[in-house]
Amino acid sequence: MKSGGNLEAVLVAGHFAVTGELGPPRGSNVDAVRKKAAPLKGMVDAVNITDNQTAVVRMSSWATSLICIQEGLEPNYQMVCRDRNRLAMQADILGASALGIRNMLALSGDHQSFGDHPKCKGVFDIDSIQLINMVKTMRDESKFLSGEAIDGPPRLFIGAAANPFGEPFEFRVHRLAKKVAAGADFIQTQCIYNMEKFGRFIDMANDMGLTQKVHILAGITPLKSLPMAKYMATSVPGMDVPEALIKRIEGVDKKKRADEGIKIACEQIQELREMKGVAGIHLMAIEWEHKVPEIVERAGLLPRPKVAPPPPQPPAGEA
Amino acid sequence: MIVASRKSLDEILGLLGSCKKVLVLGCGGCTSICLAGGQREVRDLCAELDARVRDHGGGLTLHELTIERQCNETFFADADALVKDYEAVLSTACGAGVQFVAERHPALPVLPALNTAFVGFDKGVGWYEENCRTCGDCVLGETGGICPVTRCAKSLFNGPCGGTRSEGTCEVDKTVPCAWFEIHKRLKGQGRLALITKVRPAREWENQTRRSVIQEPYKARYAKP
Numbered sequence: 207m208k209s210g211g212n213l214e215a216v217l218v219a220g221h222f223a224v225t226g227e228l229g230p231p232r233g234s235n236v237d238a239v240r241k242k243a244a245p246l247k248g249m250v251d252a253v254n255i256t257d258n259q260t261a262v263v264r265m266s267s268w269a270t271s272l273i274c275i276q277e278g279l280e281p282n283y284q285m286v287c288r289d290r291n292r293l294a295m296q297a298d299i300l301g302a303s304a305l306g307i308r309n310m311l312a313l314s315g316d317h318q319s320f321g322d323h324p325k326c327k328g329v330f331d332i333d334s335i336q337l338i339n340m341v342k343t344m345r346d347e348s349k350f351l352s353g354e355a356i357d358g359p360p361r362l363f364i365g366a367a368a369n370p371f372g373e374p375f376e377f378r379v380h381r382l383a384k385k386v387a388a389g390a391d392f393i394q395t396q397c398i399y400n401m402e403k404f405g406r407f408i409d410m411a412n413d414m415g416l417t418q419k420v421h422i423l424a425g426i427t428p429l430k431s432l433p434m435a436k437y438m439a440t441s442v443p444g445m446d447v448p449e450a451l452i453k454r455i456e457g458v459d460k461k462k463r464a465d466e467g468i469k470i471a472c473e474q475i476q477e478l479r480e481m482k483g484v485a486g487i488h489l490m491a492i493e494w495e496h497k498v499p500e501i502v503e504r505a506g507l508l509p510r511p512k513v514a515p516p517p518p519q520p521p522a523g524e525a
Numbered sequence: 526m527i528v529a530s531r532k533s534l535d536e537i538l539g540l541l542g543s544c545k546k547v548l549v550l551g552c553g554g555c556t557s558i559c560l561a562g563g564q565r566e567v568r569d570l571c572a573e574l575d576a577r578v579r580d581h582g583g584g585l586t587l588h589e590l591t592i593e594r595q596c597n598e599t600f601f602a603d604a605d606a607l608v609k610d611y612e613a614v615l616s617t618a619c620g621a622g623v624q625f626v627a628e629r630h631p632a633l634p635v636l637p638a639l640n641t642a643f644v645g646f647d648k649g650v651g652w653y654e655e656n657c658r659t660c661g662d663c664v665l666g667e668t669g670g671i672c673p674v675t676r677c678a679k680s681l682f683n684g685p686c687g688g689t690r691s692e693g694t695c696e697v698d699k700t701v702p703c704a705w706f707e708i709h710k711r712l713k714g715q716g717r718l719a720l721i722t723k724v725r726p727a728r729e730w731e732n733q734t735r736r737s738v739i740q741e742p743y744k745a746r747y748a749k750p
């Protein structure tokens with residue numbers, strides 16, 4: 207075991223994994239975190255804690271991760287390249303691991319121009335693929351990016367993102383391959399609405415042998431309403447929402463649209479479970495955390511597997 | 526070429542403060558080529574300043590002089606001779622030129638009339654686009670002649686990010702091509718995609734402290750004894 211965390215144990219045991227997502231509050235409001243965490247407990251194998259998502263300042267992802275640990279939820283600590291240079295990143299990685307965080311997700315991050323400080327200086331000292339490789343080197347070789355030795359390497363299960371729908375489509379699987387080569391243990395994809403296109407992406411990943419090397423969790427975000435569906439279709443760069451899906455939501459009574467969104471998500475999950483190369487789902491119920499129990503229940507994903515934690519391993523370098 | 530654009534008249538007047546006699550020093554180099562700080566732009570600037578000051582009671586004496594370049598001492602004979610008669614120099618050179626003048630005349634306020642914007646090329650007359658961040662470690666040979674440091678909004682070395690739009694434009698601005706979409710397209714056309722399918726490791730940034738360059742044949746000339 208690389209991390210000793212629950213998500214890794216679930217995936218290694220071959221279970222169909224479920225991860226959730228929790229956006230930290232815009233303040234130091236601990237209760238807000240607890241309130242969002244409560245419905246996720248026992249419903250997901252780990253929960254992503256976003257890092258200044260959409261470039262808007264929020265409670266830091268590592269601090270929110272720690273609150274989740276207190277609440278009995280395993281965090282997947284997200285880290286973006288926009289806000290930190292390699293010194294700050296390595297320091298936070300060590301700190302996160304020291305305090306019991308066992309998963310992290312390496313991301314480029316939304317550009318600062320989208321956020322609440324649009325003219326701030328974006329760091330981008332290293333990119334997400336270089337970050338993946340840096341964490342892997344820290345963990346497996348007990349070395350900093352500088353090559354110097356680490357006293358007690360971090361124990362982290364390394365995640366990366368993939369967007370099968372960004373252009374150029376044909377290169378996306380190669381970028382996935384780069385993330386695997388850099389050291390990603392698991393992948394969480396962008397929200398999937400175009401199942402046919404995602405199927406083609408996974409086929410390519412299967413053909414290239416990538417799904418043998420990395421656990422791919424397919425991104426699901428239930429559409430809450432018609433405006434949300436339209437927003438996703440038109441305003442989120444790199445998102446692909448087929449017209450038919452929007453029509454389907456439009457076609458039901460306004461009061462039943464949220465339910466229809468969940469129904470669609472459940473159908474997608476069923477389809478994904480059958481898909482070779484898909485190891486689980488990443489359920490991003492944006493500002494809809496309290497609906498997660500209902501969604502996972504209706505999708506037949508309960509109860510979540512209880513995998514006995516493996517015996518603790520001595521850190522690399524001491525064995 | 527170095528591209529610059531003029532500051533607002535208000536900002537320039539603010540910089541001039543109470544100075545009454547000002548030498549407006551144009552540059553015949555890059556800022557002249559990009560139509561921001563050559564002879565003609567100096568003339569226009571002085572006319573605008575004159576008109577504005579006249580409206581407020583006058584009293585500002587401006588002298589126009591444009592020299593070949595403000596970043597090399599061989600072009601300074603005329604300017605050096607004039608400077609002593611003025612309270613300040615208003616330079617329309619790039620940031621380097623302004624500093625060069627300031628270093629020659631440390632007792633005098635040397636003020637910038639321009640904002641130095643970037644290193645770029647011409648898109649049309651009076652229209653320029655940034656293409657080089659002078660990062661000091663050029664990767665263009667492996668990126669199809671398209672600079673990811675300058676043209677990718679996140680300066681990614683292993684792009685594209687997840688935000689590329691369906692029309693191949695950047696997540697930040699739907700009218701701007703995604704650098705990595707373009708890199709992919711060009712290298713594909715050249716049959717050289719292998720250049721971007723391997724992980725490019727973290728780079729050492731060469732532009733974090735002030736740099737100087739001495740070309741190889743001149744190393745001996747400037748060697749410290």
Ligand code: SF4
Pocket residue numbers: 676677678679680681684685686687688689690694695696697702703704705706
């Ligand atoms: S969309 Fe393209 S140019 Fe824009 S930040 Fe992403 S990779 Fe860079």
